[in-house]
Amino acid sequence: MLKIKGLVKKYGRFTAVNDLNLNVPKGEIYGFVGPNGAGKTTTMKIICGLMAADRGEIYVNDIDVIKNVRKAKEVIGYMPDFFGVYDNLKVTEYLDFYASIYKINAKDRKKICDDLLELVDLQDKRDAYVDSLSRGMKQRLCLARSLVHNPELLVLDEPASGMDPRARVEMKEILRTLKDLGKTIIISSHILPELSELCTSIGIIDRGKIVISGTVDEIMQQVYSKRFIKIKLRGKIAEGIKVLQEKPFATSIREGEDFIEAGFEGNEEEMAMLLKELVMRDIPVISFGQMDGNLEDVFMKVTKGDEA
Amino acid sequence: MRINPVLQKELKIRMRGWRAAGMIGVYLIFMALTASFAMIMSMGGYYRSTIDPELAIGSYTGLAVMQFVLISFISPALTTGAISGEREKQTLDLLLCTRMTPLSIVIGKLFASISQIVLLIIASLPIFSIVFMFGGISVIELLELFGFFIIIAITFGSIGIFYSSYFKRTTAANVLAYGTIAFLCFGTIFLTVLYLGITHDYDFKGVFPLLYANPIVGFASILWEQFRGGNMNFFPGLIIGNTTAAGYISPWIINLLFNIALSIVLMILSANKINPLKKGHRGRFFLSRRGKK
Numbered sequence: 033m034l035k036i037k038g039l040v041k042k043y044g045r046f047t048a049v050n051d052l053n054l055n056v057p058k059g060e061i062y063g064f065v066g067p068n069g070a071g072k073t074t075t076m077k078i079i080c081g082l083m084a085a086d087r088g089e090i091y092v093n094d095i096d097v098i099k100n101v102r103k104a105k106e107v108i109g110y111m112p113d114f115f116g117v118y119d120n121l122k123v124t125e126y127l128d129f130y131a132s133i134y135k136i137n138a139k140d141r142k143k144i145c146d147d148l149l150e151l152v153d154l155q156d157k158r159d160a161y162v163d164s165l166s167r168g169m170k171q172r173l174c175l176a177r178s179l180v181h182n183p184e185l186l187v188l189d190e191p192a193s194g195m196d197p198r199a200r201v202e203m204k205e206i207l208r209t210l211k212d213l214g215k216t217i218i219i220s221s222h223i224l225p226e227l228s229e230l231c232t233s234i235g236i237i238d239r240g241k242i243v244i245s246g247t248v249d250e251i252m253q254q255v256y257s258k259r260f261i262k263i264k265l266r267g268k269i270a271e272g273i274k275v276l277q278e279k280p281f282a283t284s285i286r287e288g289e290d291f292i293e294a295g296f297e298g299n300e301e302e303m304a305m306l307l308k309e310l311v312m313r314d315i316p317v318i319s320f321g322q323m324d325g326n327l328e329d330v331f332m333k334v335t336k337g338d339e340a
Numbered sequence: 341m342r343i344n345p346v347l348q349k350e351l352k353i354r355m356r357g358w359r360a361a362g363m364i365g366v367y368l369i370f371m372a373l374t375a376s377f378a379m380i381m382s383m384g385g386y387y388r389s390t391i392d393p394e395l396a397i398g399s400y401t402g403l404a405v406m407q408f409v410l411i412s413f414i415s416p417a418l419t420t421g422a423i424s425g426e427r428e429k430q431t432l433d434l435l436l437c438t439r440m441t442p443l444s445i446v447i448g449k450l451f452a453s454i455s456q457i458v459l460l461i462i463a464s465l466p467i468f469s470i471v472f473m474f475g476g477i478s479v480i481e482l483l484e485l486f487g488f489f490i491i492i493a494i495t496f497g498s499i500g501i502f503y504s505s506y507f508k509r510t511t512a513a514n515v516l517a518y519g520t521i522a523f524l525c526f527g528t529i530f531l532t533v534l535y536l537g538i539t540h541d542y543d544f545k546g547v548f549p550l551l552y553a554n555p556i557v558g559f560a561s562i563l564w565e566q567f568r569g570g571n572m573n574f575f576p577g578l579i580i581g582n583t584t585a586a587g588y589i590s591p592w593i594i595n596l597l598f599n600i601a602l603s604i605v606l607m608i609l610s611a612n613k614i615n616p617l618k619k620g621h622r623g624r625f626f627l628s629r630r631g632k633k
Contacts, residue, residue: 077616080437084617101617102439110437116429120356121349132345133438177434 033058033185033216034079039088041074041240048074050240052088056218056233058184061211063231064220067335071240072220073113076187079218080110092185106134109178113190113220117162117170123154126162126173127180134181148176152206168199175206186210188219192226204230224331238335251330260323261303264291266316275310282306293323346440346448351455360456363414367460371406371467378402379470396474397567403468404485408492408559411457412525415493416517418453419500421510423614428510436616443611446505450497450607457493461486481566488562488592492555495599496521498606505610521555528554532577541576547591548577553602558595565590 034056041049049071056062066072077083079090081101090097097104117126124145131141149155152172157165165173171191178186191207192200200223207217207230221227227234228248235245244251252259265272272292276282281298296303307320354360378399423446426432435445471477499520503513532548535541551557561580564572573579580591612618 077433082433082437082616102441105437105439108437110433112430112433114430115434116431118349118353118429118431120353125349125352129345129349130434130438132348133440135342174434181439 033060033093034062034218035089035091036075036079037089039075039078039090040086041071041078041083042086047240049078049085052237052240052242054235054242054245056216058216059211059214060233061207061217061219061231063227063234064218064237065224065227065234065331066220066237070237070335072237073189075237076110076189076218076220079185080108080187081105082110106181107184109181109183109186111171111174111178111186111188111191113193115170115174117165117173119161119163121162122158123149123160123162123165123173124158127176130177131180136181144180144182148179151179151209152176153202168195168202171195171199172203172206175203179210184214184216186215186217186219188217190220190222192221192223200226236331236335243335244330259296260293261296262291262293262319262321262323263310263317264319266290266318268315271313272310272315275306275313275315279306290318296322344444344448344451346435346445347452347455350449350452354452354456363456364460364463367410367414368463368467370410371403371464374402374406375399375467375470396471396476399474400468400471400477401563403464403471404559404563407461407464407489408555410460411489411493412496412521412555414460415453415457415496416500416514416521418456419450419497420504420513420517422449422453422501423504423610424507424510424513425504427508432614436614441611442615443607445614446501446607446611450494450501453497453500454490454493457497458490461489477566485562485566488558488596491596491599491603492559494603495555498603498610501610502606505613524553525556529556529575529578533575536576544577546579546588551578552591552594553598555595555599558592558599561590561595562592565592 034054036052036054039049039052039054040047048069052071052075054075064072064076074083078085079092079097081097081104085098088098092104093107095104095107121129127145127148128141131144136144145158146155149158152175154169154172154176157169162170162173171194175188175191178188188207192203195203204226207219210217211232219227219231231248233245233247234251235242236251237243263272269287269290269292273285273287276285276292276294279298279302281296281302283295283297285292285294298306303322307317310317310320378401379395381398381402423432426435436442468482471482472479496517500513500517503516503520504510507513507516528550532550535550536544536548547557557578557580560574564580571579
């Protein structure tokens with residue numbers, strides 16, 4: 033769906049995007065992570081035709097964005113990190129205005145607006161003035177605005193910034209629904225745990241280059257070269273640790289109050305055998321599982337600890 | 341026919357609330373006061389038993405001058421915030437990421453402002469129609485004048501849009517737009533007089549070329565010709581009304597053509613300025629950049 037080859041953007045002597053390559057397949061939610069000034073917003077703006085690239089190629093659904101930006105804009109929906117709304121314009125009028133830009137006829141526009149307001153749960157605000165909405169509502173409305181022309185690729189720059197936890201959860205649900213509808217989404221955010229939950233793939237950008245890209249699991253494996261397991265026990269912690277110490281695939285064993293954490297370099301069969309052995313030795317296992325990757329740790333490691 | 345979406349939206353926003361109605365109200369009050377004042381002045385304090393076309397000319401001139409002054413002030417005021425306001429409100433990117441071209445955005449913005457001016461002009465028609473009671477001015481001449489006003493409004497509006505697209509702040513755009521209009525109205529006269537003074541060419545016949553760019557000259561010449569005035573030597577470099585001379589083209593026609601050409605150029609430059617994909621986007625020189633890349 034989205035292919036970027038050798039993208040370069042310079043501001044004077046500062047290189048904001050440096051030979052960036054990216055490939056996002058259709059239907060993915062791709063998380064774009066990087067410290068401030070890493071080139072996320074610049075890359076997103078170039079994808080959306082809001083900034084000229086110095087070099088490189090971008091294809092959205094096989095449309096060359098650099099050469100045919102107007103056509104590309106018809107399949108791209110963009111939500112910027114900062115945006116405003118118009119005064120004296122109602123919610124439905126706001127959506128209707130953007131829909132009219134895409135030459136959608138008035139009858140279809142009404143249906144589209146209704147559907148989008150339902151999607152972002154703003155039906156009860158349809159006659160409210162857009163400038164009277166809360167920040168979270170404005171962000172949902174802006175997301176609806178980016179969808180008026182039914183784009184195939186959504187480019188969302190920090191869509192949940194400044195939202196309260198509830199609004200963030202709601203936004204996440206909307207994005208999952210959009211994924212189910214077949215949309216490809218590229219999203220940047222500073223809230224890394226949320227990205228790891230939401231995104232099917234993640235790319236970490238630093239100094240204008242993608243330093244690592246793939247699914248969260250793949251990234252974990254690339255960075256740490258092993259998985260981590262967490263075993264919660266009802267007592268017999270010491271015995272549990274002893275079992276793990278006997279296994280060559282268990283490393284970096286760490287004892288908690290009622291759990292054990294360890295690095296795991298074996299395969300899934302060995303993992304199953306380990307659980308079986310713990311149970312056979314009468315160690316009371318409450319839970320046994322692979323730990324979710326900690327994207328923040330990965331981020332700090334690959335970006336050399338720059339600010340997220 | 342499809343209406344420009346920006347124009348449609350702007351009209352909706354602008355006509356909502358008391359601001360638009362208030363503006364029309366204040367405008368008409370000014371025009372009505374001017375008509376009354378002009379009539380009183382034309383009557384000259386003595387009683388006339390017959391209807392005098394001079395009264396019509398006095399009222400018409402007074403109203404036309406007031407309309408010209410008001411349009412000169414209102415047109416840039418309505419457009420200097422058109423693009424910079426979108427930037428200030430952070431809504432410009434939302435427009436530019438759509439399939440709309442920068443030129444259609446600029447045209448939509450400009451014509452939304454011009455529509456308001458046209459509305460003011462039409463609203464002032466009943467006041468202008470007073471002159472028909474006295475005769476001396478035809479409907480065609482009145483429409484001719486209104487057409488001239490609309491072109492002037494487009495020109496001054498284009499100047500406002502141009503600065504609005506070049507400067508992030510509306511205040512800066514305002515100052516420069518009014519400065520440019522002041523230059524066109526008075527600066528050109530000053531430069532003409534200065535040039536003719538330096539070259540001692542006090543017998544310059546006709547209209548000095550620079551003055552064709554002057555909207556006041558265009559306005560004065562259209563009124564003068566409507567009053568069927570003869571040769572008039574306003575000052576060195578501005579002799580108008582010699583309609584019988586060979587090759588004479590009314591200054592207001594040349595001024596009109598100049599205004600149309602200037603408006604087109606300014607609209608194209610404005611569209612080029614807000615086009616994010618333009619090569620060598622030097623606009624950043626004027627615009628403060630956010631730290632985030």
